Amino acid sequence: MRADKMRDVAIVAFAQSNCQRDAGAQNEVELIMPVLSEVFKQAGINNAQDVDFTCSGSCDYQQGAAFAFVAGVDALGAVPPIKESHVEMDAAWALYEAWLKIQMGQAESALLYGFGKSSPGELPIVLSQQLDPYYLAPLWVDSIAFAAMQARTMLDSGEITENDMAEVVARSRNNALANNPHAQLKGDQTAADLLKEATYVSPLRRHDCCPISDGACAMIICTIEKAKEWGKPYAVIKGIDHRIETHHIGSRDLSRSVSTEIAAKAAGVANGPVDVAELYAPFSHQEIILKKALGLGDDTVVNPSGGVLAGNVMMASGLSRIGEVAMRIIRGEAKRGVAHATSGPCLQQNLITVLEAK
Amino acid sequence: MSSSAETLSQAFTLGYTYTRSTGPIVGQFLTSLRARKMVGIKASDGKVLMPPVEFDPVSAAALTEFVDVADSGVVKTWCWVKEPRKAHPSDKPFAWAMILLDGADTPMLHWIDAGDEAAMSTGMRVKVRWAAETKGVMDDLNGFVPESVALLTELKPAASDEPIIGVESPSYLTYNFTAGKATSLYLRSMKEGKLVGQRCPKCRNVYIPPRGSCAACGVPTEEQVTLSNKATVESFTIVYIPIPGNPIKPPYVIANLVLDGANLSFLHLLSECKNEDVRIGMRVEALWRPEEEWGFAMENIQYFKPIDEPDMPVDQIGKLIDEGR
Numbered sequence: 001m002r003a004d005k006m007r008d009v010a011i012v013a014f015a016q017s018n019c020q021r022d023a024g025a026q027n028e029v030e031l032i033m034p035v036l037s038e039v040f041k042q043a044g045i046n047n048a049q050d051v052d053f054t055c056s057g058s059c060d061y062q063q064g065a066a067f068a069f070v071a072g073v074d075a076l077g078a079v080p081p082i083k084e085s086h087v088e089m090d091a092a093w094a095l096y097e098a099w100l101k102i103q104m105g106q107a108e109s110a111l112l113y114g115f116g117k118s119s120p121g122e123l124p125i126v127l128s129q130q131l132d133p134y135y136l137a138p139l140w141v142d143s144i145a146f147a148a149m150q151a152r153t154m155l156d157s158g159e160i161t162e163n164d165m166a167e168v169v170a171r172s173r174n175n176a177l178a179n180n181p182h183a184q185l186k187g188d189q190t191a192a193d194l195l196k197e198a199t200y201v202s203p204l205r206r207h208d209c210c211p212i213s214d215g216a217c218a219m220i221i222c223t224i225e226k227a228k229e230w231g232k233p234y235a236v237i238k239g240i241d242h243r244i245e246t247h248h249i250g251s252r253d254l255s256r257s258v259s260t261e262i263a264a265k266a267a268g269v270a271n272g273p274v275d276v277a278e279l280y281a282p283f284s285h286q287e288i289i290l291k292k293a294l295g296l297g298d299d300t301v302v303n304p305s306g307g308v309l310a311g312n313v314m315m316a317s318g319l320s321r322i323g324e325v326a327m328r329i330i331r332g333e334a335k336r337g338v339a340h341a342t343s344g345p346c347l348q349q350n351l352i353t354v355l356e357a358k
Numbered sequence: 359m360s361s362s363a364e365t366l367s368q369a370f371t372l373g374y375t376y377t378r379s380t381g382p383i384v385g386q387f388l389t390s391l392r393a394r395k396m397v398g399i400k401a402s403d404g405k406v407l408m409p410p411v412e413f414d415p416v417s418a419a420a421l422t423e424f425v426d427v428a429d430s431g432v433v434k435t436w437c438w439v440k441e442p443r444k445a446h447p448s449d450k451p452f453a454w455a456m457i458l459l460d461g462a463d464t465p466m467l468h469w470i471d472a473g474d475e476a477a478m479s480t481g482m483r484v485k486v487r488w489a490a491e492t493k494g495v496m497d498d499l500n501g502f503v504p505e506s507v508a509l510l511t512e513l514k515p516a517a518s519d520e521p522i523i524g525v526e527s528p529s530y531l532t533y534n535f536t537a538g539k540a541t542s543l544y545l546r547s548m549k550e551g552k553l554v555g556q557r558c559p560k561c562r563n564v565y566i567p568p569r570g571s572c573a574a575c576g577v578p579t580e581e582q583v584t585l586s587n588k589a590t591v592e593s594f595t596i597v598y599i600p601i602p603g604n605p606i607k608p609p610y611v612i613a614n615l616v617l618d619g620a621n622l623s624f625l626h627l628l629s630e631c632k633n634e635d636v637r638i639g640m641r642v643e644a645l646w647r648p649e650e651e652w653g654f655a656m657e658n659i660q661y662f663k664p665i666d667e668p669d670m671p672v673d674q675i676g677k678l679i680d681e682g683r
């Protein structure tokens with residue numbers, strides 16, 4: 001969507017939980033409630049009654065609990081009844097739905113949250129069942145295998161080296177160590193240290209793959225007028241767009257992210273310098289694909305939080321990428337940034353958000 | 359069920375036992391597999407897509423023209439699985455690969471039984487290893503092997519020549535369920551023969567079973583309330599439809615019951631009375647199973663049964679008397 005014909009939308013609050021390998025006894029409500037109260041506090045409001053619209057992102061298959069997203073509503077305080085919606089996707093797509101609601105003039109403010117418990121199931125196998133049900137799902141080809149074949153395509157073509165991939169991981173973990181109290185994996189290893197590790201699903205090593213994490217995040221967005229009325233600092237959504245590629249995996253060029261290229265153009269990524277970018281790259285080589293698709297140069301700081309290689313709460317990580325950029329802009333650490341969210345095998349779907357300081 | 363101080367957890371398997379209709383394109387592909395033949399489909403730009411899809415990935419045009427494709431080809435990319443997962447098609451290390459079959463323009467995904475990672479390379483030639491018996495399912499392709507590997511040739515002819523129009527595609531996923539803090543508390547109390555709810559600090563509503571939050575106020579509920587075995591019927595229904603797997607024979611009564619000390623209802627069975635005598639306001643009591651049968655489960659209470667107490671006036675059901683409202 002072209003931002004110049006649209007209303008600017010402000011991000012005024014964002015909170016995320018720690019990325020944990022296993023949240024254990026905590027259920028959906030117990031994961032969501034702390035991040036909700038945190039964003040209410042940041043925005044200076046009482047509860048979900050004080051916004052016009054609420055939208056969440058989650059996927060019941062992750063924890064195998066039918067209608068877990070309905071149980072999640074218990075965290076909201078839905079009396080008197082509220083306007084509420086859900087996407088069976090990362091909450092970045094819930095943000096997109098809420099942004100549309102605001103564009104249509106049906107809401108001035110919205111609460112978004114995403115949550116996921118991946119620990120109860122075998123996540124790569126659970127994800128295999130989101131594939132085409134005739135040809136791929138019966139084989140149980142998992143998410144890691146797809147990424148590994150994509151990485152080999154790039155290694156074979158000479159486009160990247162194993163060292164390039166290890167560099168991404170090393171920088172990610174170093175950034176997480178320096179900047180991200182919520183990270184699950186952090187450390188000061190070098191690429192050379194990492195390359196000593198044996199391969200896992202070759203050519204990938206374990207560190208090339210994002211960890212499995214449980215957690216939640218929440219965000220409050222509103223019109224600029226509303227943000228001023230609340231008297232809160234904010235970052236502005238200047239452009240947002242998402243695209244999907246065919247499920248016929250053999251028809252895709254896996255070394256490129258065409259959908260990211262198109263979405264980046266439509267969202268206006270190139271309309272100014274990009275100080276910071278948070279990219280949802282679940283596998284190290286995918287950061288390299290995305291950086292290229294977005295046209296980011298070396299003057300852009302990529303994944304200062306460590307990205308999802310440092311912690312990946314499925315269904316919340318995309319919204320967290322947007323929140324990470326927004327909070328850096330609100331704190332004055334950056335003027336303009338790009339956030340990316342993905343879903344599906346080998347970066348099948350991609351959502352791009354361009355954020356600026358007010 | 360395992361338990362620690364904090365958590366109750368239990369493994370369970372969720373089955374999605376779907377039967378899918380294939381439509382003409384996938385159906386033709388599977389019918390051909392049964393005859394040990396590979397077919398692709400011609401795309402709008404003349405390229406042969408493998409496996410065949412209903413619509414062109416670029417133009418979205420409906421596709422109809424099938425093209426014969428060889429059952430051998432070239433590996434375009436691959437990965438090596440050292441530790442196969444339980445669901446995987448091989449229990450020995452194997453490769454996933456994108457394989458470009460001779461006569462096709464797009465590679466298809468399948469697995470290769472190469473024995474060792476060293477036997478794999480991009481550009482290597484592979485061939486289909488047909489199942490000894492074909493049925494018109496993806497398993498008719500028992501993976502691929504390097505082209506030089508000699509295969510047993512004892513292949514049975516297909517049992518049928520009817521076109522494939524549907525496939526059984528069950529999928530089972532195993533999870534380890536962990537009950538939340540509030541649910542764990544509730545189930546532990548059940549194991550001790552007690553009904554324990556939680557009170558909302560804001561609106562004072564008493565939830566049973568507790569969920570850790572007040573759905574109305576959106577605040578955590580932490581105060582525990584031990585509730586009585588006595589309850590009042592708030593509403594009920596008589597079930598006449600037999601439900602597969604349910605051991606209870608219809609007709610039976612399911613009631614919304616408000617326990618004394620709580621004001622929000624929960625569902626349970628009502629028995630030991632004539633169905634036609636059940637009414638709103640009726641006083642009932644829990645019938646617990648013998649103590650040695652108690653588990654972390656709602657089933658510890660076999661059902662509720664009527665007691666000899668006057669009915670609760672309708673306008674008092676769900677009111678918290680001790681709260682004065």
Ligand SMILES: [Zn+2]
Pocket residue numbers: 558559560561562563572573574575576
């Ligand atoms: Zn309440």
